[in-house]
Amino acid sequence: MQKILVWFRRDLRLNDNPALHAAKQAQLIPVYIHAPDQDAPWQAGGASNWWLHHSLHALASQLKAAGSRLIIRRGDAREVLHQLIEETGAEAVFVSRLYDPASIARDTNIKTTLTQQGITYRSFAGALLFEPWQILTKTNSPYKVFTPFWQTCQKSGLPSDVTPGIRSLPAVSTRISSQRLEDLHLLPTLPWDTQFYDHWQPGEAGAQSRLRRFIKEHLSEYEDARDFPAQGATSALSPHLHFGEISPRQVVYAIEHALNTSTAPGVRKQAQGFLRELVWREFTHHILYHFPHTTHKPLNPRFENFPWQTRRNKVLRQWQQGQTGFPIIDAGMRELWATGSMHNRVRMIVASLLTKNLGMHWLLGAKWFWDTLVDADLAQNSFNWQWVAGCGADAAPYFRIFNPVTQSEKFDADGIYIRRWVPELSRLPNKYLHAPWLAPAEELHSAGVVIGKNYPAPMCDLKHTREEALLAYKQHTRAAD
Numbered sequence: 001m002q003k004i005l006v007w008f009r010r011d012l013r014l015n016d017n018p019a020l021h022a023a024k025q026a027q028l029i030p031v032y033i034h035a036p037d038q039d040a041p042w043q044a045g046g047a048s049n050w051w052l053h054h055s056l057h058a059l060a061s062q063l064k065a066a067g068s069r070l071i072i073r074r075g076d077a078r079e080v081l082h083q084l085i086e087e088t089g090a091e092a093v094f095v096s097r098l099y100d101p102a103s104i105a106r107d108t109n110i111k112t113t114l115t116q117q118g119i120t121y122r123s124f125a126g127a128l129l130f131e132p133w134q135i136l137t138k139t140n141s142p143y144k145v146f147t148p149f150w151q152t153c154q155k156s157g158l159p160s161d162v163t164p165g166i167r168s169l170p171a172v173s174t175r176i177s178s179q180r181l182e183d184l185h186l187l188p189t190l191p192w193d194t195q196f197y198d199h200w201q202p203g204e205a206g207a208q209s210r211l212r213r214f215i216k217e218h219l220s221e222y223e224d225a226r227d228f229p230a231q232g233a234t235s236a237l238s239p240h241l242h243f244g245e246i247s248p249r250q251v252v253y254a255i256e257h258a259l260n261t262s263t264a265p266g267v268r269k270q271a272q273g274f275l276r277e278l279v280w281r282e283f284t285h286h287i288l289y290h291f292p293h294t295t296h297k298p299l300n301p302r303f304e305n306f307p308w309q310t311r312r313n314k315v316l317r318q319w320q321q322g323q324t325g326f327p328i329i330d331a332g333m334r335e336l337w338a339t340g341s342m343h344n345r346v347r348m349i350v351a352s353l354l355t356k357n358l359g360m361h362w363l364l365g366a367k368w369f370w371d372t373l374v375d376a377d378l379a380q381n382s383f384n385w386q387w388v389a390g391c392g393a394d395a396a397p398y399f400r401i402f403n404p405v406t407q408s409e410k411f412d413a414d415g416i417y418i419r420r421w422v423p424e425l426s427r428l429p430n431k432y433l434h435a436p437w438l439a440p441a442e443e444l445h446s447a448g449v450v451i452g453k454n455y456p457a458p459m460c461d462l463k464h465t466r467e468e469a470l471l472a473y474k475q476h477t478r479a480a481d
């Protein structure tokens, strides 16, 4: 029987995993190789490593239940594969394709050397709905604007064909050694992750249960509720999608199934809004594939030398620690630190404050998110930071500057989200909660708030910094034209 190494990367699931499915008739050996240096400079951050640890644990348990065993090794991926091929006599390596620049470079190199040695290397599509070379404009170039991209995806039909799951697998010889998951040292040494356990269940079972719960409880209100951070009406599938514990095809399949059976009024419109977000994910991955420099440079070359600041460490720290004096911003940054996630609307508001009012480089924000988000994803993170900063694909125009006070009044009018994460303001009436520095002294006093003492004064003047940002933009674009 043919021996095949199935090299798991960001496809940590047994269901709808085409690489695993294609190898299932063979004597397959599931492998995970830990090689963080090969992702440099974007090796996984602390929150992602937390997730990875638990996700690998879940995968190993599933493989064990199916009769197999996950072989964990660390080291240069090419060398480890060679070693495993020698040890096992494997004739082929099967993988799910990845599309970020470092993975493409590594995989191309591995494919070339394995092929030269007569080892079969096969890659399968499993992470996206469409391959990045499938969705192109009429002139065969990549889309840079979302709406026509979305329309083309819709015309093609969002794929929902899923490959069957795997229930049983051949045993892996005990002669093949594996490192212990603990030896990868993925968990933090200081216990900053305690709340993560209340929010997340990494692994395929956790992904499926999130999807089921979302469809049951929130799909029928998604489009109307998704912008309100206190409502928890979004799917929370992003880390599961990032680690490939669920495929986007499985998500589309489940939504279509729900639509075929649901009688809830207007559910189709709500579901359409959700699928549109899933296609935003797709768009960001296609953009990164076609424009790999966008991990560190703006897609829009006019912004190449934009004078964003890179050195104001104190300002950056205040923002990171949720001590800006703007309640909605501080709530978001503290939610991020505590849970490894932040609501999308609030991500946009905090990113706008950092890049526009505070004039800081979008990469500084992207790097902080990279280290603290459990769903940190190179395509989605780079794209969205550039979108907010105004220098990316289909970007919010530079002059669109989110006002944290009006955004807060609109999307957290009752202050539920702010009170959850900024308890020192919890006794302020809603009227003053969004801009506490404007509250009359007696209101502050009776709520126990002392601005500048137990809650910071706002770190910048919103009106003045907005004008400064607009001026910087005007001067820069005039010089660039």
Ligand SMILES: Cc1cc2nc3c(=O)[nH]c(=O)nc-3n(C[C@H](O)[C@H](O)[C@H](O)COP(=O)(O)OP(=O)(O)OC[C@H]3O[C@@H](n4cnc5c(N)ncnc54)[C@H](O)[C@@H]3O)c2cc1C
Pocket (backbone or CB within 6 Å): 226, 234, 235, 236, 237, 238, 239, 241, 242, 274, 277, 278, 279, 280, 281, 282, 284, 342, 343, 344, 345, 347, 348, 351, 369, 373, 375, 376, 377, 378, 380, 381, 382, 384, 385, 388
């Ligand atoms: C500055 C900034 C940085 C971001 N960084 C990341 C990141 O590193 N990783 C990440 O997965 N998302 C990122 N996002 C996008 C978005 O905030 C998250 O995908 C979303 O909050 C995840 O929550 P959810 O799964 O409940 O989303 P839902 O609302 O349930 O959406 C379903 C899925 O669609 C995708 N999606 C939703 N919104 C977006 C979007 N704006 N762009 C791309 N895909 C989207 C996600 O995969 C999500 O799981 C970022 C957004 C901003 C503004």
